[in-house]
Amino acid sequence: MTVKITGSEGDLETTPVSDQPDTANRLVRRKQRTRAALIKSAQAFVAAGRLNVPVLEITQAADVGMGSFYNHFDSKEQLFEAAVVDVLDAHGAVLDLIGLNTDDPAETFAASFRLTGRFFRSHPQESRILLANWTTLMTSDRGLAPRALRDIRAAVDAGRFRVDDPERALAVSAGILLGLASLLQDPDRDDAHTTDALTEDLLRLLGMDARDAREVCARALPDITPQA
Numbered sequence: 001m002t003v004k005i006t007g008s009e010g011d012l013e014t015t016p017v018s019d020q021p022d023t024a025n026r027l028v029r030r031k032q033r034t035r036a037a038l039i040k041s042a043q044a045f046v047a048a049g050r051l052n053v054p055v056l057e058i059t060q061a062a063d064v065g066m067g068s069f070y071n072h073f074d075s076k077e078q079l080f081e082a083a084v085v086d087v088l089d090a091h092g093a094v095l096d097l098i099g100l101n102t103d104d105p106a107e108t109f110a111a112s113f114r115l116t117g118r119f120f121r122s123h124p125q126e127s128r129i130l131l132a133n134w135t136t137l138m139t140s141d142r143g144l145a146p147r148a149l150r151d152i153r154a155a156v157d158a159g160r161f162r163v164d165d166p167e168r169a170l171a172v173s174a175g176i177l178l179g180l181a182s183l184l185q186d187p188d189r190d191d192a193h194t195t196d197a198l199t200e201d202l203l204r205l206l207g208m209d210a211r212d213a214r215e216v217c218a219r220a221l222p223d224i225t226p227q228a
Contacts, residue, residue, distance in 0.1 A: 035072045037062040042083035047128040051080065084133050087126045088143030091119070095147050101222045105154035106161060106208065110199050110216045112151065116144060116177065117195025120184045131181055138174045148173060152206070162207025169206055176202050 041062035045053050055076050059066050073079040098111045120127045130137050138145050149170050155161040163169040180198050184191050196217045203213035 031071070034062075034064050034068050037064055038069060038072060038079060039083050039086050042079045043087065043125065043129060046080055046083055046132065047125040049132065084129060084136060085142060087129050088137070088140055091116070091126070091130070092143045092147060095144065098222055104160065104216075105151045105158055106203065106212075107216050107219060109148060109151035109155060110203060111219075111221055112144065112148060113173070113177065113199045113202065114195050114217065114221060117180050117184070117198070118191055120181050121191040127181065131178075134174075134178065138170075145170065145174075155206070160208065160212075172205060173202060 038058065041058050044061065045051070045058065053076075055069055056066060058076070058079070059069050069079075073082070094115070095112045098115070099108050102108055102111070130143075137143060140146070149166055152161060152163070152166045152169050152173075156163060156166065161169070176198055180195060183189060183194055183198075200213045200217045203216060204210060208216070
């Protein structure tokens with residue numbers, strides 16, 4: 001409890017003021033930090049392919065108590081799922097910013113693909129998590145897949161793409177993206193050039209003429225990046 005002083009000089013009174021709300025806020029923030037630490041720890045293990053790691057090792061890496069784990073997650077599997085979802089949501093939040101810079105759904109689609117390609121190099125841990133959960137990535141209602149499908153449909157409606165099956169177009173895009181990730185395992189390969197060239201190829205597959213595809217892929221990307 002704190003004391004609030006009110007009144008004019010020479011006429012002061014004290015009023016008890018509970019600090020309970022502030023205490024509650026601190027507890028909420030502490031729980032949020034603990035959960036975030038557990039997710040970050042789990043992401044490192046998922047990226048390393050260590051899914052059989054004991055819960056104790058996860059909590060030690062997160063620098064939290066063993067009991068804190070079960071305040072947030074029922075199982076290690078639930079934590080690993082949350083770790084993947086966190087990466088999908090972070091990536092999706094970045095992609096949502098792209099549409100703020102253009103009214104052209106084809107450019108939005110292309111920019112999402114181009115940024116994702118750069119993501120493989122700039123955020124290797126997160127990209128390893130996504131690649132290790134590729135089926136989840138392409139079927140989830142979070143992250144890249146639903147946004148790419150939305151943009152493909154919008155580009156078809158706008159006459160920018162010529163495809164009769166947007167879901168099949170998404171599958172083709174996913175295959176090219178997976179191939180891009182494989183190419184970029186070569187550290188000597190220029191990630192930006194390779195990504196933009198493959199995006200240009202993809203746009204032509206989706207029905208854009210070569211000149212439009214080249215022009216879209218030459219546009220400056222928005223100054224945004226997934227958060228580490």
